[in-house]
Amino acid sequence: MKHILNSFLLITLALILLSCSDGPINKIIIDNKAAGDIYLSFRGSEIAVASGETIEIENIDKGEYEYETVFSIPAGATEFSSDGEMSGTFNLRAGTKILVIYTSVFDQEGTYTIYASVTSSDDVNWEEINPINP
Template identity: 45%
Template sequence: MKKQIIFLFVLATMALVGFTSCEPFIENKIIARNLAAAEVKINIRGQIHSIAVGETLVLSEFKKGTFEYETIYSVPAGATEFSAEGDVAGEIVMNAGTEVLIVYTSTLTEGAYVVYGSMTTTDDVNRVDPFDDGENP
């Protein structure tokens, strides 16, 4: 009887450790906040997502990997010139438990409209990915 209790305790402990430390339960997400003067759209994973002025978009269910993104922006009335600067296009690297924040802001000065993108991530830039086997990113 004592051996059965020990066996059940060991089995329960292994199951508890196994289920609480599994990678599939770690969530990656992108949060995009539009503080610009006009609508912004983000093109990622083959889909275009609109973000109205003052709104925030949350995209989740990203697996580990590198994702390309592009920003499409509207120009407000009165703008005669327009441009974009900063993190408005490029790649986003997602590791286990990565959260990315992209904030869009803008200026309109003498008819020149500029959209700025600023991206930050929760990943430590010096962090070594424990799941990276060196061959399959």
């Protein structure tokens, strides 16, 4: 009888501790390999990432969040352009990890081009999946 009571208490304690968990944590990693600083407008705030730095944003609730990138142009640039996913929507589900990488090119004519690449651990396009008819 004592063994059954101990087992019951251990199972109850385990269930209580599991129910206190927040679940998988969402994370966004911003890696700025570009020559200039970037500023990510996200959830009503500006996140500055200096050239060569990497910043992690954790504990983000599930949902869809718009983002926009603003960038500084290095000294000596006569023209500039951007390419890639400089703005868009982050779709976060439980345990999503998003990596945003910024790179740049400074050509001989003085043109500075910044590139943005966004990848997600949830690269499945959920809108195109039909759960009734696969």
